[in-house]
Amino acid sequence: MSAPSPAPPRVAPVLLTSLTAAALLDGCGDLELVRETRGADVDWGGVIGQCVRLTGPWRFALESGDAVTTLPATLRSASPDGAGWVSHHEWNGFGLDQRVAVVDGAPGVVRILRCTRVAGPPASLTVTSSFAPYLLPVLVEGIRPHLFRVKTGEDEVRMRQRGFGLAVRSNVPPAHLFLNRGSWIGGRYRGRVDEVGFEYVLSVSREAPVELRVLIAGGVDRWLEPGTEARAAIVADPESSIARVGAADRAWTESTPTLRFPDAPALERGYGAARAALRRLYSAPAEALTGLVAGYPWYSALWGRDIAWMLPALLWLGDLDWVRRSVDTALRFQARGTIAVLGAEPGEMPMQVSPGPIFFYGTSDTTLYYPVVIEQWARHAGATALPDGWADALGRMIAWAEARTDPATGLLRNGGEAESISSATSSLARVRYGIDSPDTTIWDSTDRRDHAIDLQVLFGQALGAATALRGDSPDVRRWQALADRLATAVRSRYAWGAEGYLYDTIRAGVPVGQLRPNALRAVSAGLLPLADGRRLVERVARDDLTTPWGVRTLSARDPGYRPDAYHDGQVWPIATAWAADAALAVGDADRGVAYLETIANRYAAEGGYANECYRGDRPEPFDSCFLLGFSVAPYLSVLFERLWGLRLDTAARRLTVRPTFPRNWRSAAIDGLRVGRGTVSLDWSPERLRSRWFGEGNLTVETGSERAEVAPGGSRDLAVGTAGR
Numbered sequence: 001m002s003a004p005s006p007a008p009p010r011v012a013p014v015l016l017t018s019l020t021a022a023a024l025l026d027g028c029g030d031l032e033l034v035r036e037t038r039g040a041d042v043d044w045g046g047v048i049g050q051c052v053r054l055t056g057p058w059r060f061a062l063e064s065g066d067a068v069t070t071l072p073a074t075l076r077s078a079s080p081d082g083a084g085w086v087s088h089h090e091w092n093g094f095g096l097d098q099r100v101a102v103v104d105g106a107p108g109v110v111r112i113l114r115c116t117r118v119a120g121p122p123a124s125l126t127v128t129s130s131f132a133p134y135l136l137p138v139l140v141e142g143i144r145p146h147l148f149r150v151k152t153g154e155d156e157v158r159m160r161q162r163g164f165g166l167a168v169r170s171n172v173p174p175a176h177l178f179l180n181r182g183s184w185i186g187g188r189y190r191g192r193v194d195e196v197g198f199e200y201v202l203s204v205s206r207e208a209p210v211e212l213r214v215l216i217a218g219g220v221d222r223w224l225e226p227g228t229e230a231r232a233a234i235v236a237d238p239e240s241s242i243a244r245v246g247a248a249d250r251a252w253t254e255s256t257p258t259l260r261f262p263d264a265p266a267l268e269r270g271y272g273a274a275r276a277a278l279r280r281l282y283s284a285p286a287e288a289l290t291g292l293v294a295g296y297p298w299y300s301a302l303w304g305r306d307i308a309w310m311l312p313a314l315l316w317l318g319d320l321d322w323v324r325r326s327v328d329t330a331l332r333f334q335a336r337g338t339i340a341v342l343g344a345e346p347g348e349m350p351m352q353v354s355p356g357p358i359f360f361y362g363t364s365d366t367t368l369y370y371p372v373v374i375e376q377w378a379r380h381a382g383a384t385a386l387p388d389g390w391a392d393a394l395g396r397m398i399a400w401a402e403a404r405t406d407p408a409t410g411l412l413r414n415g416g417e418a419e420s421i422s423s424a425t426s427s428l429a430r431v432r433y434g435i436d437s438p439d440t441t442i443w444d445s446t447d448r449r450d451h452a453i454d455l456q457v458l459f460g461q462a463l464g465a466a467t468a469l470r471g472d473s474p475d476v477r478r479w480q481a482l483a484d485r486l487a488t489a490v491r492s493r494y495a496w497g498a499e500g501y502l503y504d505t506i507r508a509g510v511p512v513g514q515l516r517p518n519a520l521r522a523v524s525a526g527l528l529p530l531a532d533g534r535r536l537v538e539r540v541a542r543d544d545l546t547t548p549w550g551v552r553t554l555s556a557r558d559p560g561y562r563p564d565a566y567h568d569g570q571v572w573p574i575a576t577a578w579a580a581d582a583a584l585a586v587g588d589a590d591r592g593v594a595y596l597e598t599i600a601n602r603y604a605a606e607g608g609y610a611n612e613c614y615r616g617d618r619p620e621p622f623d624s625c626f627l628l629g630f631s632v633a634p635y636l637s638v639l640f641e642r643l644w645g646l647r648l649d650t651a652a653r654r655l656t657v658r659p660t661f662p663r664n665w666r667s668a669a670i671d672g673l674r675v676g677r678g679t680v681s682l683d684w685s686p687e688r689l690r691s692r693w694f695g696e697g698n699l700t701v702e703t704g705s706e707r708a709e710v711a712p713g714g715s716r717d718l719a720v721g722t723a724g725r
Contacts, residue, residue, distance in 0.1 A: 098111040151188050166216060313632075382651040534586045
């Protein structure tokens, strides 16, 4: 039997983003980006505006005399350039310098093509710009409408489709327009559009270079008309708009902490890559919509679960305002009653939110994350009271979870969410909404009904967070009793003695013997005795779950294991982060750092991005977004919360530092960690921690070995141990 052919080399994606738009390309010239999707190659290149996919691949064709070519065929070099991407091309005596960039002021992308005659006499160059319109949020992959309304006028062409729209504007008037590759004289058109094209004729000489600037912008149709002047200004002067995007990125990065790990440079590089990747996901696609998109290319919407995983990392990065605005956005869509066609139950938080408005519910875990996030925000912000509406929303979240609790066992019930949506919509349409799955935990393509282990842990954490925020009351006492009952159940009902592990779920009263990394969340939550927690960490470290590129979602020894199955065998960075978190929680510093380095090495291998998942049998992304928020955010959180062992209480102006560093480490440092309106810097060496405080009033620093008050502008040395030493 011959060996299988190696997979063709993957072209590295290029992702350019602002708060309202994104460009996806491969860096070869056009906005093309071929990615494997569901086992087939799909071109995801193009423009996204306001979380709406405006276009498919956006291409430039070149013609001069009898010669015709494409822009990528003329490529000589390419590289990032601030908020954009530049490529250099040569062809038929022409020198072509292109810049692709997202812009500020309109949700769109501009292409600037500077054309020079480098050899020969002056000549005419025809540039044909073409793309397939989409005008649909990317909530379900692969769907593209075909019927559009097209109109010329006001120096731009506008296209619309059921509440979404885009505009194309250029500094050079097009000589010809094309619809479906047939010439079009303009005006109005209504019907099928597979492709739209614009032909620009440029006269180019050595003495007179010509610049073609083309902007595609749009999203929600109702904002298309008011944005006319802004689009015109961008085409007239794109550089200032591009510069504002770059300046905002730099200002954000400069406001975040700096981490140094001289004994583990891979972790330091990983921090830089993860921080930069997280910034690419920032999104404020419309008024009163703030958050982070789940990922690219096909999760470019605000997903409630994914945002909840990302916000704790933002707290440590110091962006408390974005966290508050993101929570406000999510709470706006909290269900106040039952909405069967959307899968919503009273108190439930949304699964997906996108302008339009488009929103869905129907997950078994999303709602449970938000009490934890709110409690963390309150501690970091030093809030003595929650913002308006948050306390009531918190109560509705816990009530939602209590309504799903089995009264006989106290266990949270999960499963049937997607099925209920299908049932509610079966008489309305023959369209499947979201995924066809009996269950919607974080592993939403596999069946983990009825009482998944990680949901019990998460519910317990949500109850603990709500208790901390509410103070003493009958509700709080009931919540505490329920949390205690859950903790007891995790230790007893889920104990799997034969494997030294925890069962994955309990179905119809019977434990399900599947080995998944989800049980590690009980270790991180401190629900198990230390010896039991260490046994779980050691069990996950075996090669049926842990690979050199990360942790599988299901043991390779399980009969249902498939290396290409999304949640039944593939390797996910978030599961690897869980393993790192659990290992550090039980004091296994070497193993925890090894898992973190595994994640950081994947960032390096992917050019700074963080793939959603990899095959279980080889380190090859499969059915994977090239950037997913919860592939980077948990890595960042583990660095701060577990490796450094930080806990912040800004109201008390108190910082706890209890690191878990390997025995062979000699130094580590943090600069610019935000505490209220001030910042603290930490410089660690074995047995000593130097704290420098730049803020108002004294900062209390506790290490477990010593406690000290650090005066403004001063520093103190404290004795410090480490659980890993």
